[in-house]
Amino acid sequence: MQPQLREVPAVRMEAVYKHYGDFTALNEVDLKVAKGEKIVVCGPSGSGKSTLIRCINHIEKHDEGLIYVNGVELDHQRKNIDAVRRDTGMVFQSFNLFPHMTVLENCTLAPMTANGMSEAEARDLAMHFLTKVRIPDQAEKFPGQLSGGQQQRVAIARALCMRPKIMLFDEPTSALDPEMVKEVLETMKKLAEEGMTMLCVTHEMGFAREVADRIVFMNEGRVVEQAAPEEFFKHPKSERARTFLDQIIH
């Protein structure tokens, strides 16, 4: 960890606030993520986990504070937003695949239109990542013809086709039947092993224990606690984290 700290961090948030009307969804959030670091974000429902990671690629606009992604300040300028989105990939709980396109078209659309890649190049790239998530044989199917687990792996491949430096996951396995959770988590583990910087909202504590460098625990819009998984699970500092862990582990 020590040498990485001198580099530009992958994500740096300073005193970030996000309001929905009178409601404060993010309350003075500070967070620093080093390149290559794997963060698991957890906390009770409504604590601001989704809001946090959605602010990182500006799908949600923060109201106050500073956010830097790979040194680029997210200051609501089109140019910077675009630069940040090119550096980040996102995977959603509900997959959000484009239902009217085949798996392959889902994967080639962004490389072709946003990166000006030729169809052949984009196709090779897509097949490379579809192979990596172990569904190259489904390339010509439509998302609706795949299982949830397969759809989520396509979503991961689709994001990877833009060659992001940071991957954001918002409860990627919460919408899946139990038997499909594993295949998605395996895919994510593989990604982690390859050194991808990852921020992952998840309640999969086994995954967190195994993969995360750090757990970020949120409550009521605040980052309440940050610790290595060992320590977080064994000795949660806050009362709120203790009750949360009690609920989730049983």
Add this chain to the structure above:
Amino acid sequence: MSLFSPTAAVSYFFNYFLMKGVLVTIGLTVAAVVGGLILGMGIALLRMSSNPVLAGAARFYIWFFRGTPLLIQLVVIYSGLPQLGIKFSVITCALVGLILNEAAYLAEIVRSGFMAVSAGQREAAWALSLSPWVTFRRVTLPQAFRLMIPPLGNSINSLLKATSLASVISVEELMRRSDMLMQEHFQILEVYAAATAYYLILTSVWDAVQRRLEKHFGRSSAAKTRRVAASAPVAQASAGARA
């Protein structure tokens, strides 16, 4: 004299004068759909804009034209506007009235089609760095369009029949020409039987076209999309028959 003469009805069906009226009906419908779609999309865009003045103007337009009978709109354009020194040819009056009216219905259909595409689709597009144009053209529009086809089809069916109201301002479409034949020969049932047959043929052909379109654009048949379509408020927009 017999009660109803089938041979007379058949001969009216093949009457050249009446057939030309059918062509005018088709022409009015096609022009009103094309014009109404262009205008309706513009109004839908205004309605969805974040500018409250523009959105309010669009809302007023829709409220006004859906809230008044097409018949009054046609009569006002044809006989009312000349009082203000604005005068169009008969056919222009009919087209202006039909387009203005149809646009209000289509605007609501277009808008609810776009609203029914989940926010997650746009978010996924943004997260992939797609430009706003590509997001619209490749992600939102095709999905919205698929949801629009059924209500769009219903609206066109209803428009096809609504063109008969143009007969009141003396446009010689199918209805008007039937009236003219009827007044000449007094074979009321026979003439209107022929006209009815034409309307049924036109609406049936359109039904078949609509089914083809639905099948064509629904070909990816994603179970997920169907659920979205079923729960969407699109159907409501098409409800409400035209007077």
